[in-house]
Amino acid sequence: MPTDPTTDGYPIQPGGSVLEADREPKPRPPEAYHPGTGSDRYVRFLRDWCDVVLTPGQERILVAVEQNKYVHVEGANGFGKSYAVAGLALAFLYCNPHSTVNATSGGYATLDDTLWKPIKTMFKAGEEKGLPGRTLDNPPILRTELHDEWYFRAIAPRDPRDLEGRHNDHMLSIVEEADKPYITEEHVDSADSTITDSRDRMVVLGNPPEDEANVVWDLDQSDLWHTERFSSFDSHNVHVDLGLADGPKIPGLIELSKIKETWCEWTGDDWPADDDREAVAQLIRWSVDSEHEEFREDLPTRWYRRRAGVMPPAGAAAHRPITAEAARSACSRRMRETARQSFGIGIDVARKGGDSMAVVVIHDDKTTVEMWADQDHEVNYRNIIDVIDGLGRDSDTRRTPIAIDSSGEGSGLADRLANDPYLDNPVHRFDGSGQADDDTAYYNKRAEALARGGDWLSDVAVDDTRLSKELHACAREIQYEERSIKNNTVFKASPKDDLKDRLGQSPDALDAYCMGAWIAERQRNLGSGTWTGSVSTGRTDAWN
Numbered sequence: 001m002p003t004d005p006t007t008d009g010y011p012i013q014p015g016g017s018v019l020e021a022d023r024e025p026k027p028r029p030p031e032a033y034h035p036g037t038g039s040d041r042y043v044r045f046l047r048d049w050c051d052v053v054l055t056p057g058q059e060r061i062l063v064a065v066e067q068n069k070y071v072h073v074e075g076a077n078g079f080g081k082s083y084a085v086a087g088l089a090l091a092f093l094y095c096n097p098h099s100t101v102n103a104t105s106g107g108y109a110t111l112d113d114t115l116w117k118p119i120k121t122m123f124k125a126g127e128e129k130g131l132p133g134r135t136l137d138n139p140p141i142l143r144t145e146l147h148d149e150w151y152f153r154a155i156a157p158r159d160p161r162d163l164e165g166r167h168n169d170h171m172l173s174i175v176e177e178a179d180k181p182y183i184t185e186e187h188v189d190s191a192d193s194t195i196t197d198s199r200d201r202m203v204v205l206g207n208p209p210e211d212e213a214n215v216v217w218d219l220d221q222s223d224l225w226h227t228e229r230f231s232s233f234d235s236h237n238v239h240v241d242l243g244l245a246d247g248p249k250i251p252g253l254i255e256l257s258k259i260k261e262t263w264c265e266w267t268g269d270d271w272p273a274d275d276d277r278e279a280v281a282q283l284i285r286w287s288v289d290s291e292h293e294e295f296r297e298d299l300p301t302r303w304y305r306r307r308a309g310v311m312p313p314a315g316a317a318a319h320r321p322i323t324a325e326a327a328r329s330a331c332s333r334r335m336r337e338t339a340r341q342s343f344g345i346g347i348d349v350a351r352k353g354g355d356s357m358a359v360v361v362i363h364d365d366k367t368t369v370e371m372w373a374d375q376d377h378e379v380n381y382r383n384i385i386d387v388i389d390g391l392g393r394d395s396d397t398r399r400t401p402i403a404i405d406s407s408g409e410g411s412g413l414a415d416r417l418a419n420d421p422y423l424d425n426p427v428h429r430f431d432g433s434g435q436a437d438d439d440t441a442y443y444n445k446r447a448e449a450l451a452r453g454g455d456w457l458s459d460v461a462v463d464d465t466r467l468s469k470e471l472h473a474c475a476r477e478i479q480y481e482e483r484s485i486k487n488n489t490v491f492k493a494s495p496k497d498d499l500k501d502r503l504g505q506s507p508d509a510l511d512a513y514c515m516g517a518w519i520a521e522r523q524r525n526l527g528s529g530t531w532t533g534s535v536s537t538g539r540t541d542a543w544n
Contacts, residue, residue: 027129033095035199039066042091049129050090050122055236055250058084061228062091065172065201068226072219073205075230076309077489078254081205085174086118088203093144093152094131096170096199101152104191105176105183108139110484111154114176116140119152171200178216179206180484185215208311210301217311231288231309232259233280242277256280259307266300266319283308302482321450321493324475326457331468333461335366344520345425347384347404348512349413350374355505358512359387360467361400362456362520369464369509377413384417388425403430403519405511426523430515437522443483443492445518450478450493452521453514470503470510477502 027048033041042062046052054062061084064071075081089101105111120135123142127133133144140154149168173191175183188204195202204225209216219225232238232254239245241256249255260271263283273279285294287308297313304312341364348358350373357380359370370387374380406414406429418427432446442448462468477499480491499507 030094033091035096039063041095042066042088045091045095046087046122049094049126049131050087051125052087052122054084054087055080055253057230057234057236058087061085062088064226064228065092065203069195069198069201070225071201071203072216072225072227073203073230074208074216074220074227074309075205075234076207076232077306078232078258079230079235079309080250080253081230082114082176083118083252085176085203085205086115087122089115089152089172089174090119090122090126090142092170092172092201093142093150094126098150098168099170099172100149100168101172101174102155102191102194103152103174103176104155104187105180107182108154108156110177111140111156115174116154167194167196169199171195173200173202175202175204177206177484178204178219179209183215185218188215188219208305208309210305210312220311229309231284232307233284233288234309238280242280262307263303266303319491320454320475320479321447321491322454322457322471322474322478324472326454327468327471327475330457330460330462331471335461335463342400344516344518344523345388345400345402346430346512346514346516346519347402347417348508348515349405350380350508351506356508357383358508359384360509360512360516361387362460362513362516365459366461367464367467367513367516369467369513371466371509381413381416384413385422388423399424401426401428401519401523403428403515405430405432405515407431407433428519428522430518439485439490440488441490443485443490446496447480447491447493449514449518450474451491452517453510455521456517464509467509467513470499470507471513473499473502474507474510 028044030045031037033045035041038044040059040063042065043054043059046054046062058080061071061073061081065088073081073085089103093099093101103111103115105114116137119142123131123133123135133142135142142152144150171194173194175188175191177183178188183206192202194200204216204219206216209220220227235254236245237249237253237255238259240247240249256276263269263271271279272282282294285292286296287299287304288310289295290310290313295313300319301312302319304310342361343364344362346358346360346362348355350357356371356373361368370383372383374383402417402425404414404417404427411429414427414429417423417425418429430445430449432444432449434445436442436445436448438448442451457471462471478494480493482489483492484490496507499510
């Protein structure tokens with residue numbers, strides 16, 4: 001493609017003999033987007049060259065970067081902040097002579113999904129209009145072919161110091177998902193080392209931090225950094241749903257229906273009002289505007305971070321699989337003498353060091369708990385059979401699914417139960433460190449089983465002293481933290497040792513209860529409809 005030396009090597013549109021009226025509209029020459037041509041120059045470049053039309057909120061990010069040396073983009077999920085910064089990376093590269101863009105995060109998988117894929121899509125559209133360059137996927141690099149040092153590169157170094165030492169006439173340094181534990185102050189400092197003069201820029205983006213013990217908190221408090229904050233309510237699709245913006249909706253951005261769903265699921269409350277505009281205004285007062293007199297401090301932490309786009313207040317409720325309220329309710333609920341139906345059986349196997357065997361049955365409206373201390377698995381096996389037979393007088397437990405702790409010493413006992421022709425019960429070998437059924441939401445089976453245990457507390461009564469004590473301790477000690485795995489944000493539970501330290505013993509009854517709740521829910525999800533009876537191995541005909 002011909003170039004004009006007066007434009008510092010920028011590509012210009014080639015001439016032609018076709019009448020302008022018969023041609024597709026062409027982008028303006030790149031000098032129209034040079035520094036000093038307007039604070040919206042990146043927005044105009046993406047629209048003209050790459051056919052990218054950003055939302056007003058996304059445009060704010062690009063304008064802020066043009067006007068400020070250091071920009072912190074802090075926002076809830078679903079707004080499209082990463083897509084906007086991907087567009088910024090491409091626009092910065094082509095709008096500034098002799099520029100370099102470096103992007104980093106905790107791993108290439110994150111960079112590939114959040115930045116590299118949209119950059120390649122945008123570049124392809126520009127390439128069709130004559131934008132010079134080529135992409136290389138390993139590692140992710142976009143070279144403009146205008147100069148050897150004129151490029152975009154994604155970097156995920158093990159040593160943050162590897163981010164240092166890269167300089168050019170114009171530098172843009174991007175740090176993605178800065179709120180995650182794997183991004184440290186050293187990463188930010190090393191990325192900042194490439195920023196030298198007024199032509200350079202640095203952008204840090206991610207969700208709000210959980211607390212002050214996070215590098216993002218320092219950016220919030222610094223006068224050096226300009227912060228752009230967004231909630232999920234700023235999403236273009238939400239505005240369309242509310243009639244505040246014209247359609248069509250943009251794929252990948254959050255919609256109002258998802259906000260409604262997570263509000264009800266995460267808080268346990270109803271949607272605030274029948275009129276959606278009124279409801280959203282109320283939620284903004286409750287959770288986005290911390291200066292408002294109606295602002296609440298009792299909502300789940302993930303609502304503040306992932307929907308409201310703010311750091312949770314000091315009094316916010318940590319996201320816990322089992323809450324204190326749920327434990328109190330279940331342990332004070334009146335139990336009937338006879339249950340109508342059993343749904344699942346959980347068995348925790350005793351190990352050395354004072355552990356107890358625990359068998360917990362999840363009934364339709366209560367739990368039953370049997371515990372004993374014995375290291376002899378022959379004795380343990382007979383006791384388990386006796387428990388199942390004894391409970392069979394009250395319900396059809398002989399066909400109720402069993403989840404048994406199969407790690408370590410429990411493996412042989414699990415095999416024996418699974419292969420015993422006397423039992424009709426489906427037996428699942430439960431490994432807490434194994435993959436969760438819903439691995440898009442939970443880090444492992446233990447985290448998932450804790451969640452199922454919390455779910456079943458709304459239905460069952462608990463009158464066992466040991467289980468009651470362990471449920472209350474769990475409500476105080478165990479909470480979820482978010483982890484990014486395979487492009488999903490999943491929940492990982494606090495270490496079991498934290499709970500053991502509080503109790504002074506292993507939470508054997510709790511473990512058995514959660515396994516029982518997990519297998520009950522798992523079996524229920526094999527079918528659909530309403531429970532009408534126990535299931536048999538490999539069949540779902542008990543569900544209508």
